[in-house]
Amino acid sequence: MTTPSASANGPPHSPIERIALLRLAVAALVFAGSAAAAIVAVGGGLTTTLMASVLTAVGVTLGYLLGRRDGPTPRAVRLLLFKVADELAQYRAFTRLLRDQGERITDSTNGAAIAIATGLKEMDSNLDRMRTTIDRATAGEDSELKALVDAVEAPVITLLGQLQFQDLTQQQIGFLVRLSLIVDQHMIDLAQRLGDRRSMDRIENFKEMFNKALDDCVMTSQRDDHHAAAGLDLHEARGPKVELF
């Protein structure tokens, strides 16, 4: 993982620092040129040297002030920003872990649900065969054994219907994964911008990113949870579970 701290100890090469140094150099050159002109104009040895020194010093000071106005961030602050950026980058390990665990839950529940569904279908099929065999053996008469087969078979369809939980769980975990990606992206943006305090304003506000995630909420329960997390006491109408148009 690349973090901004990698460049923390290197020479100051950020664009702002380069601009500040350039301004300083230009100012120094301008005033050095003025000093040279003064030499020609005044012509005196000591006076000329003194004037040149003073003008050069003024030029360097002015250049430094111009550069400092919005130039390099003090080293201590820069190191602190890099440290924060480094910490932010490490938080991404947690969001990554969250996603990986979510995928594992989805995979394991999917495998288990399919195995259960396959077993239930097999059981149902065998019970049908058993009923046919009993019918044949008892010449179609009702028997205690047949009633027992019916009783065993009765919950199978309900259980198969309950297996839809896996699809719903998968979608809920999928939503959490997408939310974690939003957090991730925001942390990347913050980490990248920490070295450039003027560009902080350009980072999308996390609240705006979070609000956009509402578009990704397909279930009413998800939307209600999102509203609650956003501090809104809002509950959306659920609508009928079954509707023929």
Add this chain to the structure above:
Amino acid sequence: MPSTILLVDDSATILMSMEAILHKAGFTVAKAACAEDAITQLNGGLKPHLIITDIHMPGMSGIDLIRKVRTMPGLQFLPILVVTTESQQAKRDEARAAKATGWLVKPVQPDDLLKVVRQILPNG
């Protein structure tokens, strides 16, 4: 002859679960794991009496599948049920506009599913 129902869902669990419920109730079931596969089967000669489709699927969505089916010869009036976790009214309206027949929110209880299917296919 039992009616044929085409199930379209990217979830293997949903396909297995609904197939078992419908098969047990006496329907013939065809399955497709995506909208594109469903279209291929329809183009290949499958003539279902009802399509039951999810909305959120990789690739073509269930709504787009409905729109596509409505343009296919002889399928303009084929009943199509949407079964989805989606519960926003806007999506329902979109499905209605695409000429879906009905809307069911997951999880669907087997009795509810069979009741609706039998309402649409009374001779099924």
